[in-house]
Amino acid sequence: MSYFVRRTGQAIFTVFAVISLSFGIVRLLPGGPADYLRAQLIQQGGTISQAQLNQRIAAQTNLAPDKPLHLQYVDYIWQVLHLDFGTSIWYNQPVTEILGPAIPWTVFLMATALFIQFVIGVSLGAFMAYREGSRFDVGSTAVSLISNSIPFYVIGLLLITFLGYRMELFPTGGRYASGNAVALTNPDFLLSVLYHGTLPILSLVIASFGGWALTMRGNSIRILGEDYLRVARLRGLSERRIAFRYVGRNAILPMYTGLLIAIGFMFGGSVILEKIFAYPGVGYYLIQSIGQRDYPVMMGAFMLIAVAVTVGVFIADLTYGYVDPRAKGGQNSESY
Amino acid sequence: MSPTEGTSAQSDFETVAGERLSPGERYRELFEEIAIAPARIVMDDWRALLSVFIITGYLLAGTVGVMFIPKPRPNQGPALLGAFYNLAHPLGTTYSGVDILSQIVHATPAMLIMVCSGAVFSVVLGTVLGTIAGYKGGTVDSVIMTFTDVAMTLPGLVLVIVLAGALQDVLTGNPVVIGILLTINAWAGLARSIRSQVLTLRDQSYVEASRILGISTSKIIAIDIVPNIMPYVTMNFVQQARNVIFGSVALYFLGILPYSEANWGVMMNNAYSQAGAVSSPEAFHWILMPMIAIVILALGLTMFAQAADRLFNPRVRARHIDRGAENSAESKSTADKSTGVVR
Numbered sequence: 001m002s003y004f005v006r007r008t009g010q011a012i013f014t015v016f017a018v019i020s021l022s023f024g025i026v027r028l029l030p031g032g033p034a035d036y037l038r039a040q041l042i043q044q045g046g047t048i049s050q051a052q053l054n055q056r057i058a059a060q061t062n063l064a065p066d067k068p069l070h071l072q073y074v075d076y077i078w079q080v081l082h083l084d085f086g087t088s089i090w091y092n093q094p095v096t097e098i099l100g101p102a103i104p105w106t107v108f109l110m111a112t113a114l115f116i117q118f119v120i121g122v123s124l125g126a127f128m129a130y131r132e133g134s135r136f137d138v139g140s141t142a143v144s145l146i147s148n149s150i151p152f153y154v155i156g157l158l159l160i161t162f163l164g165y166r167m168e169l170f171p172t173g174g175r176y177a178s179g180n181a182v183a184l185t186n187p188d189f190l191l192s193v194l195y196h197g198t199l200p201i202l203s204l205v206i207a208s209f210g211g212w213a214l215t216m217r218g219n220s221i222r223i224l225g226e227d228y229l230r231v232a233r234l235r236g237l238s239e240r241r242i243a244f245r246y247v248g249r250n251a252i253l254p255m256y257t258g259l260l261i262a263i264g265f266m267f268g269g270s271v272i273l274e275k276i277f278a279y280p281g282v283g284y285y286l287i288q289s290i291g292q293r294d295y296p297v298m299m300g301a302f303m304l305i306a307v308a309v310t311v312g313v314f315i316a317d318l319t320y321g322y323v324d325p326r327a328k329g330g331q332n333s334e335s336y
Numbered sequence: 337m338s339p340t341e342g343t344s345a346q347s348d349f350e351t352v353a354g355e356r357l358s359p360g361e362r363y364r365e366l367f368e369e370i371a372i373a374p375a376r377i378v379m380d381d382w383r384a385l386l387s388v389f390i391i392t393g394y395l396l397a398g399t400v401g402v403m404f405i406p407k408p409r410p411n412q413g414p415a416l417l418g419a420f421y422n423l424a425h426p427l428g429t430t431y432s433g434v435d436i437l438s439q440i441v442h443a444t445p446a447m448l449i450m451v452c453s454g455a456v457f458s459v460v461l462g463t464v465l466g467t468i469a470g471y472k473g474g475t476v477d478s479v480i481m482t483f484t485d486v487a488m489t490l491p492g493l494v495l496v497i498v499l500a501g502a503l504q505d506v507l508t509g510n511p512v513v514i515g516i517l518l519t520i521n522a523w524a525g526l527a528r529s530i531r532s533q534v535l536t537l538r539d540q541s542y543v544e545a546s547r548i549l550g551i552s553t554s555k556i557i558a559i560d561i562v563p564n565i566m567p568y569v570t571m572n573f574v575q576q577a578r579n580v581i582f583g584s585v586a587l588y589f590l591g592i593l594p595y596s597e598a599n600w601g602v603m604m605n606n607a608y609s610q611a612g613a614v615s616s617p618e619a620f621h622w623i624l625m626p627m628i629a630i631v632i633l634a635l636g637l638t639m640f641a642q643a644a645d646r647l648f649n650p651r652v653r654a655r656h657i658d659r660g661a662e663n664s665a666e667s668k669s670t671a672d673k674s675t676g677v678v679r
Contacts, residue, residue, distance in 0.1 A: 149638045
């Protein structure tokens with residue numbers, strides 16, 4: 001239980017750090033958003049007074065420049081915690097209304113892709129380890145190496161070139177075909193979502209399963225040589241039980257940190273992927289906002305992605321205790 | 337190397353090795369240990385050989401190749417010449433007649449600097465923090481790990497995008513800064529894994545012996561701990577290098593980083609946005625060539641990491657060389673054994 005409390009505290013601290021960081025970027029960076037907006041506004045209308053200027057900046061960045069810095073900071077955190085990210089400069093809409101509907105799409109793409117690549121990678125790696133040295137192992141290792149060496153956006157570009165434009169098998173953009181009633185009960189809509197999500201998910205999976213497979217293979221080979229495995233065989237345990245409970249479990253556990261990092265990496269990658277496939281998720285708006293210098297949307301998207309990653313890692317961390325009994329026992333070791 | 341007979345007058349502590357090595361012999365042995373042994377292992381493994389070949393190729397392109405291949409400029413050849421059509425422009429030309437080969441080659445030096453700075457930054461920071469946290473334990477560990485976990489949770493690429501977006505007017509096309517920016521939180525994952533490795537090492541009997549002997553903590557870390565995690569660190573260096581390549585090219589491709597000279601990502605961006613390389617077959621080679629350059633370099637780095645794993649990992653090696661012959665727990669370090677050098 002104390003682990004749960006500690007971990008929750010850490011997650012809250014992370015969110016807090018993200019908001020602070022975003023405040024720092026918006027307010028304190030020289031030449032950053034606040035300065036840029038001010039210069040922009042001064043340039044546009046030569047006649048507006050200082051008070052009006054501050055008001056405009058306050059409306060657009062969530063900051064009131066005439067207040068002392070620490071009060072601005074408190075205000076900023078207060079507003080963000082109330083899900084008020086300011087108003088988009090470009091769309092002239094609250095940021096929440098733009099980004100809110102985009103969140104589920106990004107989560108859908110990333111979570112599906114992460115799940116598929118992990119399952120494929122781990123099973124392939126385990127098979128490779130069991131058939132170590134065989135032709136299957138050599139071939140799969142080569143494929144995994146190549147998969148690990150191609151960035152997902154390169155695969156995305158190739159897929160969209162050939163499957164999207166040349167063969168016209170898959171759509172080259174969008175989240176679902178227009179004309180479908182948007183409802184989870186509408187099977188046409190669900191099919192269309194899957195159809196539009198295939199290429200983005202496929203490019204992430206192709207680019208990442210190899211890394212998992214190679215790690216899993218290495219871990220499994222190491223464990224297959226352990227003494228306790230010989231003992232398990234001598235005890236007459238079934239091969240199936242040995243494969244899953246002894247080898248599988250112990251080989252997957254060290255990959256756990258990698259999984260945590262992958263969650264952050266995937267959401268970071270969403271920016272590139274959604275741009276290539278014109279898929280209006282959070283990352284798509286983030287890229288657009290940078291081109292448009294739409295700072296409220298930019299910072300809002302940054303905070304949303306960071307919070308999504310924090311929640312993902314938090315959930316993964318809590319479930320880890322159930323997978324690995326050792327993690328439950330306190331982590332307090334003797335200090336030197 | 338046992339004490340020689342008939343030296344009963346001396347105490348055991350003053351006994352030295354029975355035979356002396358001349359300085360020449362010692363240097364030869366050292367050379368054998370650090371240069372010939374790894375080279376021999378590399379020669380035995382075609383994948384390692386290929387990776388060394390690829391990496392050397394890029395290094396040469398970035399240093400020597402830049403001198404021989406003319407700088408890219410418009411109208412070097414006909415516009416949008418396909419790849420492999422003539423020898424003057426083997427990889428074809430762009431929309432404005434720029435030779436693609438020369439663009440790729442001239443983008444290499446900046447890329448190599450970026451890759452090195454990013455990899456060095458993240459690996460040094462990650463190793464130092466991870467080692468200290470794992471070895472010291474207690475409060476130091478908690479503090480470092482809290483920061484590490486927070487840093488690890490931040491989506492690095494998004495943070496870089498936002499920073500680059502916010503700093504568009506300030507950020508210059510300085511490859512060292514970009515490399516470090518790209519690995520701004522990559523050290524965290526490494527620190528966490530290094531910590532868990534050090535946690536198992538710190539309770540080994542030889543480390544405990546050093547502690548009992550009263551050797552200082554910094555010395556124990558430097559002599560007993562760090563050499564054992566070096567293989568892991570090497571592999572991570574290569575992985576980070578790969579990530580810097582992927583990340584930087586992605587950001588240049590998206591047009592987020594400011595640029596002044598040729599870059600693979602910028603080439604892809606131009607091909608994508610100016611010529612519609614994705615939808616028009618005539619311009620496809622323009623976007624394909626930089627992608628191939630990235631993939632081959634990344635492949636070389638990945639295979640190098642694999643080779644490093646085999647080179648350093650005694651367990652994997654032992655399984656393949658001689659089953660059951662090497663069971664000693666302290667045989668964790670390095671490739672010494674293949675040359676018969678015992679420390």
